[in-house]
Amino acid sequence: MFRSLHMKLVLILVLMIISVMAVVGTFLINSVSTFYLDSFYEQMQSVFTGDTILSMEEAAAETGADGLRTIVDAHRSRLGIDDYRNYAILDGQGRFLDGSNPNLTLMRTSNVISAMAGGVGTRSSVSDSMMDIAVPVDMDENGSVDYIVYIVDDKQEISDLSWRFFQIVMQAMMFGLLAAILLSFLLSKTITTPIERITQGARSIAEGNFDQVLGVQSSDEIGELTRSFNDMARRLKGTVGEVQGERDKLSTLFLHMTDGVAAFTTDGELIHMNPATENLLGVRVEDDLSFDEMFADLDMPNSDETAMRSFLTSEITRRGRVLSVTLAPYGALDGEGGVIAVIHDITEQRRLDDARREFVANVSHELRTPLTNIRSYTETLLDAAGNLPLETEKQFLGVISSESERMARIVTDLLTLSKLDYGRMELRMTRFQLGDMLRNVAGAMKLTAEDSGHELTVDTPDDLPQIVGDRERIEQVVVNILSNAVKYTPSGGHIRLSACAVPKNRVRITVEDDGVGIPAADVPRLFERFYRVDKARSRAAGGTGLGLAIAKEIVEQHEGKIALASEYGKGTIVTITLPTDLAANTGEEPV
Numbered sequence: 001m002f003r004s005l006h007m008k009l010v011l012i013l014v015l016m017i018i019s020v021m022a023v024v025g026t027f028l029i030n031s032v033s034t035f036y037l038d039s040f041y042e043q044m045q046s047v048f049t050g051d052t053i054l055s056m057e058e059a060a061a062e063t064g065a066d067g068l069r070t071i072v073d074a075h076r077s078r079l080g081i082d083d084y085r086n087y088a089i090l091d092g093q094g095r096f097l098d099g100s101n102p103n104l105t106l107m108r109t110s111n112v113i114s115a116m117a118g119g120v121g122t123r124s125s126v127s128d129s130m131m132d133i134a135v136p137v138d139m140d141e142n143g144s145v146d147y148i149v150y151i152v153d154d155k156q157e158i159s160d161l162s163w164r165f166f167q168i169v170m171q172a173m174m175f176g177l178l179a180a181i182l183l184s185f186l187l188s189k190t191i192t193t194p195i196e197r198i199t200q201g202a203r204s205i206a207e208g209n210f211d212q213v214l215g216v217q218s219s220d221e222i223g224e225l226t227r228s229f230n231d232m233a234r235r236l237k238g239t240v241g242e243v244q245g246e247r248d249k250l251s252t253l254f255l256h257m258t259d260g261v262a263a264f265t266t267d268g269e270l271i272h273m274n275p276a277t278e279n280l281l282g283v284r285v286e287d288d289l290s291f292d293e294m295f296a297d298l299d300m301p302n303s304d305e306t307a308m309r310s311f312l313t314s315e316i317t318r319r320g321r322v323l324s325v326t327l328a329p330y331g332a333l334d335g336e337g338g339v340i341a342v343i344h345d346i347t348e349q350r351r352l353d354d355a356r357r358e359f360v361a362n363v364s365h366e367l368r369t370p371l372t373n374i375r376s377y378t379e380t381l382l383d384a385a386g387n388l389p390l391e392t393e394k395q396f397l398g399v400i401s402s403e404s405e406r407m408a409r410i411v412t413d414l415l416t417l418s419k420l421d422y423g424r425m426e427l428r429m430t431r432f433q434l435g436d437m438l439r440n441v442a443g444a445m446k447l448t449a450e451d452s453g454h455e456l457t458v459d460t461p462d463d464l465p466q467i468v469g470d471r472e473r474i475e476q477v478v479v480n481i482l483s484n485a486v487k488y489t490p491s492g493g494h495i496r497l498s499a500c501a502v503p504k505n506r507v508r509i510t511v512e513d514d515g516v517g518i519p520a521a522d523v524p525r526l527f528e529r530f531y532r533v534d535k536a537r538s539r540a541a542g543g544t545g546l547g548l549a550i551a552k553e554i555v556e557q558h559e560g561k562i563a564l565a566s567e568y569g570k571g572t573i574v575t576i577t578l579p580t581d582l583a584a585n586t587g588e589e590p591v
Contacts, residue, residue, distance in 0.1 A: 009191065013184035017176050025169030029162045033126045036158045041122055044133045044151060047078050048120070056137045060147050065089045065097040068137060068147055076100075084156045090134075090148040092116065097147070104152070109134075115148045130154050194222045198229050210237030260323075260343030263330075264291045271338065280343050282319050295341070298325055321347045355531060366410050370403035413546045417529070420553045427470040427557060429582060434467050434499060434507055435460040441475055442497050445482045453491035456482075459498035467507060468582040469558050477551040477562075481511045481574050484547060488572075489515030502577065506560075509576040518566040526564055527552045558582065 052075065059067030068089045072079070081087055081100055088099030094112050096104070106112075111121025115134030124131040132152040136145040194214075201214050210233055216226045254261060260277030264270055268291035278284055283294060299314045312327040324344045331337020377396040381388070388396075419425040442458040449456040478497075485495045496512045518526065522533045529549040548564075555562045559579050566572040 009188035010181065010184040013180050013187070014177060017180040018173065021169060021173040021176055025166065025173070028169065029165050030126060032161060032165060033155075033158055036155075036161075037124060037126060037131055040131050040153060041124075041133065043078070043080060044122070047075050048133075048135050048149075053135065053137065056135075056147075056149065060137050065147065068149060069098050072149060079151060080153075081151075085151065085153040088150045088152070090115075090150050092145040092147070094148065099150075106150070106152075112148065112150060115150070116145060118145055128155075191222065194226060198226060201229060201233065205233055205236065210234075210240060258345070260341075262294070262341045262343070263338060264341070265338040268292055270294070277341075277343055280318065280321065280323055280345060291339070291341075295325065315346070321345055322350045323347075355529065359529075363410065363414070367407060370407045373403045374400050413550065416550050417546055420550065425557070427473060429468055429470060431466050431468050432471045433464075434509075435462070435464040437471060437475060438478065438497060438499055438509070441478050441482065445479065445486070448483075449486050449495060452486055452489075454486060454489055454493050454495055456495045456497070459496065461500065463501075464499055465501055465507065465580050467578055467580045469578065470554075473554045474558070474578070477554050477576065478509065478511070480547045480551050481576075485511055485513040485515060485572070485574075489513045501580075505581045506577055506579050509578070511574045512571065514571040517568040517570050517572055518564075519568045523564060523566055527562070 052071070056068055056071050059071050061067075063070075072087050072089070079085070079087065086099060086101040086104050088101075088104055088106060089097045090106070090112070091097055094106075094108055094116055096106055109121070109132055111123060111132050111134040114121035114123075115136045118136055120136070121132070121134035130152055132150065134151075135149045137147040137149055197214050213230055213233070214226050216223045216230075254274050257274065258276055260274060260280045262270065262273035262277045270285075270289060270291070273285060281294065283289055295316070297316050311329075314325050316323050316325055322345075324346045326342045326344070328340050328342065329337065330340055377400050381393065381396055416425070438460050439458055442456060446456050482495065482497065489495060493514050496510075498510045498512075500508055502508050518533055522531075525531050526533070527548050529546060531549075552562050555576055555578070559582065561577045563575045563577075564572065565575075
């Protein structure tokens with residue numbers, strides 16, 4: 001109950017009023033007692049002057065105690081003799097002789113003792129139960145005291161008056177307490193109400209509601225605190241918004257990035273990982289794997305401290321993929337921290353590296369073979385110049401010419417590939433008859449097909465529409481595909497070249513053979529650069545693995561598509577789809 005600021009303020013104010021009233025009451029009661037004590041002795045001193053003392057001594061000398069009684073009775077009113085104040089006439093030994101109250105109980109006070117010694121006893125304190133005065137009378141020449149006039153007041157009147165004062169003070173205290181409690185409630189409310197509003201606002205902010213705006217009710221410190229709170233809430237809302245925005249960006253990046261990211265504590269406990277990690281490693285967050293369980297095959301240094309202090313990169317193989325794992329520390333080593341594992345799929349990179357190495361080896365072999373033949377036949381002709389039969393010389397020169405053409409084809413493929421890589425191949429877009437072009441290509445390839453024992457047929461309708469494209473490059477694509485069909489079809493096979501119009505202003509070119517076919521596992525990669533299905537067979541046929549990749553690039557630059565379907569041992573079908581309405585760059589309008 002008293003933990004609230006409101007009740008504490010009320011209690012403080014009530015205690016303060018009680019303390020003030022108690023101090024004031026005590027001061028008033030003590031002041032009244034002191035006043036009565038001072039008034040008593042002033043009154044006594046005004047009566048017991050020199051003349052009065054002289055009269056008392058004369059009366060005592062003449063009639064003894066009776067004479068003193070007559071003198072004292074004469075000054076009764078001035079002495080204030082009443083029910084509370086009495087006088088007594090004592091002998092020199094302090095014994096009662098006569099007085100206003102025969103039943104008065106006398107005590108040998110310090111004042112009586114002083115009077116017995118010849119001095120006037122006028123000493124009393126506020127704390128004493130009575131106040132008195134003792135005056136010696138009729139002293140002889142030796143200083144002995146015959147009589148003592150003793151006035152004593154039992155302070156009953158003062159006690160009654162003090163009690164009345166006490167009652168007044170208590171009544172005033174009760175009214176003061178009621179007023180204090182009422183005022184303290186009002187005052188504390190004026191202080192605690194704004195604080196309660198600020199507290200409620202702080203709770204709302206803690207719950208995420210940053211739109212709290214508190215009304216400023218005053219211009220004092222509470223008002224300044226309220227304004228500061230509103231300013232803090234506004235700035236906090238902006239800061240939290242910025243932090244939330246950055247966190248959303250990081251969360252989106254973390255969620256959709258292709259590289260895997262997993263965070264671990266220094267104890268190896270998994271904190272978080274993104275979906276890419278699950279996909280790359282074949283694990284799930286629900287598995288709750290530790291670092292050692294997730295990367296059991298990771299080549300790590302023996303010292304865990306070394307792993308936590310430096311960046312480490314290693315490779316692992318999972319699910320047929322080659323993964324590069326980079327470990328990076330975060331946080332303080334002696335506090336909260338851990339390590340982040342970044343997982344990158346380098347399978348394609350390794351494959352391309354292997355393909356490039358294989359390509360270099362293939363090109364080296366392809367170039368070395370014709371160069372060796374050219375050199376051998378040339379040296380033979382030089383060494384036996386004029387001694388060889390004419391037919392033999394022609395045969396040697398034919399071999400040299402054939403190997404030169406083979407080298408030229410290899411170099412041409414390399415140059416074409418380089419132009420495709422750097423976007424330097426310019427297409428001469430013209431309008432031409434596709435059917436005429438296909439028939440010309442088939443005529444040029446017919447002799448080669450017949451030499452290999454194949455039957456090449458052409459099926460192109462007369463109404464085949466014209467197309468816009470680079471005729472030379474499209475011829476190159478068709479020749480390349482027909483050459484592959486001739487190379488990889490056993491003797492006595494059938495090769496069919498056909499074309500037809502298809503919807504949406506397109507034409508389709510099809511090359512079909514009944515050759516050896518291609519394994520299903522190799523079909524998706526046939527259009528990759530440097531890829532060859534059977535390296536030994538391709539090398540024997542003189543291939544470099546670039547023909548289909550170049551064909552695909554050329555077709556796509558014509559906004560077309562090329563597809564290949566094959567069944568191993570039964571044949572292959574290659575389909576090329578080209579648009580007919582491309583814009584020519586020779587001043588012609590598109591069809």
